[in-house]
Amino acid sequence: MFLKRISLILIAPFVLGLSPALSADLISSPLSGPNLSWTGGYVGAAGGYGWGNAHHRLDDLDVTISNRVNGSLFGFYGGYNYQFDNNVVLGIETDFTWSGQEGGPDGFVLCTCSPPNYVSADLEWNASLRGRLGLAVDRFLPYLSGGMAIGRIRGLYDYVNVDGEINETATGWTLGAGIEYAAAANVTLRFEYRFSDFGSVARQPFLPAFANEQTLRLTSRDLRVGIAYRF
16 A cells, blocks of 8 residues: 555656646756757656566476466666767666565465465565666657566465465566656656566475475566656
C-alpha cells in the first residue's frame, strides 16, 4: 500500500502538469535549438509497476513450480550523459528500487499420499548499473539501456509441513528502452520499460529425502515513470 501511494504521488505531475509557480522557478533558459544539451549529471525519482515470474526448481522431483510476481515499485536513479555534435547521447546510470512484487502461495502435490504443499516468492528490492544510448531530438531523448541487475529474492516453502526459505541477493542482467522529455531547463520527465533477469539462487534441500539443491529464478518486466533534476 505504501509503495502504491508513493507511485501515485510521483505520477501526479504527469497528469496535472507543473504549477505556474514551480515552472517559473525551474525554467531559466529556452528549451529549443542549440540552447538545449543533454550533457550533464542528473538525479531523480521513479515509480511504476512490475510483473514477472518466479520459478522454483526441484531437481529431485524433476518439477518446476512457478509464481506470478506482481507489485508496485518506487526508487531513485542518477547518472551522467554526454551529447555529441551529431546528437547521439551516451550515458551511464544507476538506480535503486524498493519492490512490492510478490506472488503465491501456490499449491502443488508431492504425491497422492501427501497434503498440498505451497511455494511463494518476493522481490524485495532491485538495483542496476546500465549504459545508455540515445538520440537527442530537440526536447526528446529516446534511448536504449542495458547492464547489470541485482535483486533481493525470497522464496518461502511449505513441504509436508516442513517450512523453508531462500533469501539471497541475485545478480543478472537488464535491458530497456524509454523516452525522456525536457520539461524545463533543469527538469526531465521519463517513461521507461525494462526487462530484468536476476538469475538463479540456490540452497540445500529442505526435506531429508531430497539430495539436490533447490533453485529459485526470478524475471521481471517493469513500466516506470520518473522525474529528474539536471545539473
